[in-house]
Amino acid sequence: MxxxxxxxxxxxxxxxxxxxxxxxxxxxxYIILDDKTYRDGIDITPDDIFSYAERTGKLPKTAxxxxxxxxxxxxxxxxxxxxxxxxxxxxxxxxxxxxxxxxxxxxxxxxxxxxxxxxxxxxxxxxxxxxxxxxxxxxxxxxxxxxxxPKVEASFVIDTLDYLKMGGRCSAITAFSANLLNIKPCIEVINGKMDVGKKYRGRFEKSIEKYVVDRLKDRSDIVRDRIFITHSGCSEEIIKRVQELINQHQKFKEIIITKASCTISSHCGPNTLGILFKRI
CATH class of the missing domain: 3.40.50.10170 (Rossmann fold)
Structure with missing residues (x-):
């Protein structure tokens, strides 16, 4: 071999x-905080980034x-x-x-x-x-x-647009309106770029439930060898509920739970969750 x-x-x-x-x-x-450079997942964790953003109102730069x-x-x-x-x-x-x-x-x-x-x-x-x-x-x-x-389907739901706003990826007005209306947008990766998909309204927990059902229910084009639940700082209760819903609507051989890296987390913020799988 x-x-x-x-x-x-x-x-x-x-x-x-x-x-x-x-x-x-x-x-x-690389993650850059106040002119100090850290290696993602080696010298710094997502929790460090969330603490920094909460303390300073700023996001780190990534390289x-x-x-x-x-x-x-x-x-x-x-x-x-x-x-x-x-x-x-x-x-x-x-x-x-x-x-x-x-x-x-x-x-x-x-x-x-x-x-x-x-x-x-x-x-x-x-x-x-x-x-x-x-x-x-x-x-x-x-x-x-x-x-x-092109057959990998990646999407995730964001609890707050504050991090996208701090990172310059959406306007302050858009973030304010979404937070005011309690909107949880689904971000999809389409043709190698991020786009806004369905917008859920209400508590994050309920929005996640609707999202999982929308992505999986009654679909026959999914490869069911594995699915990822990837999140940044979601509770065990939410993750367990997502597992239950996945099992209700598709029978995957393997459900893999992972945490998002610093680079990904710094753009999405805490309480972000996605299910990622392959299409036929």
Whole structure:
């Protein structure tokens, strides 16, 4: 069997146990607080960001891993038959571009643009692991992963637009109106970009219930091998209720619960939850 290394951006939000078990190296993005730079998930946690935002009314800045960062990682595996790197979507960060530029210095590195974020990217990583385990040729793995990219369905519901407002991704008036009317928007990843989908009204808990039913009920186009519940600081009660609703409407072989990385959390804020799965 050929020696193939899988790497990904840390924003894939996969559990540490899974990463260790499958020897996947992750590349962190950077979080900048008051001119101090931290590595996402290594030097800083989402709770640190939420505390900072509450204390200062400001969000940290985020920065992609540099071309040199990717070069340093890829150079460790020059003796491998191939390195397959799955990147955060190119419309969300310059991570993909930087990884691609670094890859041009190597004969064995293949960079996949996930066109997604969080465990939307994580699905592509897990698929890569399975294809490598099956002994598939590198070119076939890359082709299959690229074909899978548009079939990953990623969405999440945000409790408050305050973080999007602080990050300049929505106006103060929009955020104020949404909070005043108790609107919880569903953000969808479509064609590699974030768009606002259905807008729920009412308590976050009830909005999440409606959202899960809307995404899953009576659908026959879903691949039911796995689904992610990915969240930033949601209560155990909410997560348990989401699991119950998933089981009511679709029978997945595996439900994987993960926490969003600092980079993702800094844009969405606490009390954000999404279910992410694949379509046929």
């Amino acid at each position: 050929k020696k193939i290394k899988i790497t990904c951006d840390r924003t894939a939000d996969l559990p540490d146990e899974y990463l260790i078990q499958n020897d996947i190296e992750t590349i962190p993005l 992609a891993a540099s071309v040199q960062n990717y070069f340093d990682i890829f150079s460790k595996y020059e003796s491998y038959d191939a390195v397959i790197h799955i990147s955060l979507g190119e419309n969300f960060s310059s991570s993909y571009q930087n990884a691609y530029l670094a890859s041009q210095k190597f004969h064995n590195v293949h960079v996949i643009n996930s066109d997604n974020l969080s465990t939307g990217t994580g699905h592509i990583v897990m698929e890569a692991v399975q294809l490598v385990e099956q002994g598939m040729e590198v070119e076939s793995i890359v082709r299959k992963l690229t074909e899978l990219v």
